Every structure is written in structure tokens, then in C-alpha cells.
Amino acid sequence: MTENTSLRRLSTAVVRLILIVFSATVVFPFLWLVYSSFKTSREFMENPVLLPKQLYWENYSHAWVQAKLGSYFFNSILVSVSALLIILLISLTSAYAITRFVNVYTKMLRGLYISTFFLPGIVGLVPLFLMMNDLNLINSRLGIVIVYVAVNISFSVFVLSGFVGQISKEYEEAAFIDGASRYSILFKIILPLSMPAIVTVAVFVFLGLWNEFLYAYTFLSDESLMTVPIGLNNLFAIQKYQTDWGALFAGLTMVLLPTLLFYIFVQKRITSGIATGGLKM
Template sequence: MKHKVISPPVRWVFRFLLLLWTFFAIYPLIFSVFQSLKDNEQFFTGKSWELPDLPLLWSNFSYTWEKYHFGSYFINTTIITAGSIVLTLILTSTTAYILARFSFRGSGFLYYIYLAGMTIPSMMIVVPMFFLFNDLHLNNSYSGLILLYSITAFPLGLLVLMGFFKSLPRELEESAVIDGASLYGVFFKVMLPLAMPGLVTISIINLLNFWNEYQYALILMNDALKYTLPVGLAFMQGEMQYRIEFGPLFAGLLISTIPVLIIYIIFQNRINDGIVAGAVK
């Protein structure tokens, strides 16, 4: 089969369009950095679209961290995100292994029931979820939010890991059993390490989702000291009322954005490779 050769003018057009798209994607972040280094006087004197005056107000970050409790919000978000990722990996890896490697009546139906969870809009379960968690005394707790995040991330993790476990040859399990490994030994020492690309992929995807999640955190958390970063940022804006401090507000936005942006830049290739590998397998 012959492949069509793209002419140089067309390639240059595509490159220009990609550069243009890159500029529009990066510009909001650069704009936020500049805004976070200004005082209110620069905003109200018509300099909101100009470069910040010297000296740069790096103190906006420390001010936001201490005055608006962003240190506590950052710790809360880290704990909830890490706990949710660990619980999601435990639930998805064990379930995907059982459904992929063992045949029993109803396994296929159970698999599609799990995947059907991806089709349910989150807004449909907000009210019943709130009353359920309230009855279970899980409102306003790390464990409640961790459990909820893990449940919502379960279908996608199951879909990705099923592809990895189905592709592994059964001879590996048989050899491990002959060597004296138990069922748990086969899973933890043989199968789980081989599915590591899928585990890394869903971990990074879930990290991005959990870190930036706002709706459930707003509903379940009513203690200001337990807010996550997205909720804390909205609370900060509301607390300012009529005296909006634009510099600290943009600083808070960057505090909540930069960590997850760095992680995504570092691991973006793993995300793409893991999803493609799982789908192909």
C-alpha cells in the first residue's frame, strides 16, 4: 500500500496550526503567572493586561498559603488523592483479574454492569449519594470522599486492566502454581507486576481527576479545615466578598494547578502508551 506524501506547504500549514493551538493552550497559564505577581493597584489602574511592575510580588503566594489556609487545603487534597488512588488500584486490579482469568456464571453480565457505571451522569447520583453517606456517617470525612472517588473511578480502571490481564499467557500462572505459589502469590508476584503499565496509567488519570474534583468535595465537606484545593479556591473568592484581591486569587489558582500540571507533563507518554496498549491487548 502506498502512503501519500504530504507536500511541504501543507506540512507548514499544519505546523503553524499546531503552534497556534499551543499558544492558546499555554497563554492562560502564563497570564495567570503574571497576574499573581501584581497588587490590586495595578488591576484598578488599567494594567491588568500588562506585565507586572517591579518588584514582583512573590509574597502573594505566601500570603495565600497562610491567610487563606491553602497549606491545609493542599494537605487535604494530597491525602484524599493518594488514598483514593490506592483504594482504586486495589479494587480494580483484583476485580479485573478475577473477571479476566476465571470463568463463572454471570461473569460477563457482571462486567457489563460495572462498565454501565460510566454511562451514569454524576448529577443523577448527587442527591441519593448525599443521603446515603449521611446515613453512613461518612460526610465531612476523608474516608467518605476517598470511597466515593474510588467508586466513580472503578469502571475506567476495570476497562483498562481487563485488557492487560486477558493478554497474559496462562502458562505463567501454571508455572507459578507448579513452583508452589498460592493464588495470592500468583496474583501479587506474577500477574500484578506484568500489569504495571496499566496500573500506572489509571493512577495518573485518576490523580488528575481526583486533584481537580470539585462537585463531590463541595457536597460532602462542610468543615472549612477539610476543604480540598478546588473548594478552597471557591471559598477564598467568596470570603473576599467586595474586596477581591486579584493577585492572591491567581496565586491560589496556580498553587492548585502547577503540581498536577508538572505530573501530567512528566507522565503524559505513559498515559497514552498505557491506554493504547490496554486497548490493543
């Protein structure tokens, strides 16, 4: 018994040590980024590790105004929220159809979603660009929203189908008896019951859209339409020659903090959504 207890304590200590080391590798770079955003370029070049002598708030104003980060923020919010709402609407209706109307057409639709889900995004980049170019949707917010919807539908349907499929049909049968239509059942019964899974999908999709670089870099060339990842890439290219590292770190901090706080706020909903719905198709 004593030997088993010692082994258990040793294994627990080893696991805790590994977790502490892993946490340090995640937390320290974040803290370094935040306090470096308050340094002057001279302080950063003298010693990148030391804390700043005083808080240099001008870095944030330089990043927001002079580096046009405010415009990039607006574009990212507009594009990400618009695409997310469309994705949730299409994926919820598709998941309901796939799980409630089992026939050859819904099976084909489910197979289509699954097949596209496992394809790397870069595989269809060239044909997608040619198609969008023919439709005159290159370098437009509408075009990038359509692209984001197309590449994120599969994941959303994949998750929501597993959740909607587990909702008892007795709720729908009772609603049918009361004279409810399919749309009333979908939006008044299925939608509220699926909210944990919808929140889970919304968080993952939104974070993916917010940080997406490849498609935005390919389809957007006008600076007034660029999103945050493209803006940060341009800011990094400029600041390398201007040596204004404080403004660059300030921009990175402003982009990182909202997503971090958003994730912390909804992490319990994410866990409950995954645990309740599962990832079944």
C-alpha cells in the same frame, strides 16, 4: 510529482499553523496566570496584560496562610492518595478475576462495571447523599474517600481488564507448578507486568480526584475538611470583594503547577500504558 510535493507542503504548513494557534491559546493563558500572580492588585487593575514591575512574593504567602490553602492542600493529598490506593487495589483484583475466571458471576460483574461507567455522576448524587447521610458519613474524610472510590472503580477496571487480559497465562501456569498461590501470582506476576496500565490509571484517577469539585462541594461543609477545588472557590468568592487578585492568581498557580509537573513527568508512561494495554474489555 511537483504538484504533489507542493500540496504536501501546503497541508503540512496548514497543520503546523493550526497547532501553533492551538498551542498559543493554551500556553498564553497559563503564562498570564503565572506572571499575574506576582502583581499587586493595583497593577492588575491598571493593566491586566502587562508584566509586573517587580515580583510580589507576598501573594503566595497570603494565599497559603491567610486563605488557608495549605490546609486545603493537605486535605486533597490525604483524600486523593487514600482513595487512589484503594481504587488500584480493588480494580486490579477485579480485573484479574474478570479476565481469569470466566463464569456467570464474573460476566455479571463485568456488565455492572460497564453499565456504571457510562452513567453521569450527577445522576446518582441525590440517592448517594441520602445513603451517606444515613451512614453518618457526611462531612468526613472517610465518607468522601468512599464516594471517590465508588465513582472511579468502573473506569479503572475498564482499563486494567484490557491490559490484564492480554497477559499470557503461561506465566501463571509456571507459577502454579512451582506451588504459588493465586495471591502470589497476582502480586508477584500480574502486578509487575501490569505496571504500565496501573501508572496510566493512577495518573488519570489522581488528576480527576485532585480537581474534583461536585462531590466534595456536596459532601464536605466543614472548612477544615475542604479540598483544594472547594478552597479555591471560596477564595475566589472572598477575593472578589477584597480585590486581592494577586493572592487569587497565586493560589491558582500553586494548585496548577504540581499537576502540570506531575503530568509532564509521567506522560511517557501514560502513552506506553495506553498503547500496550489498549482500552479493551
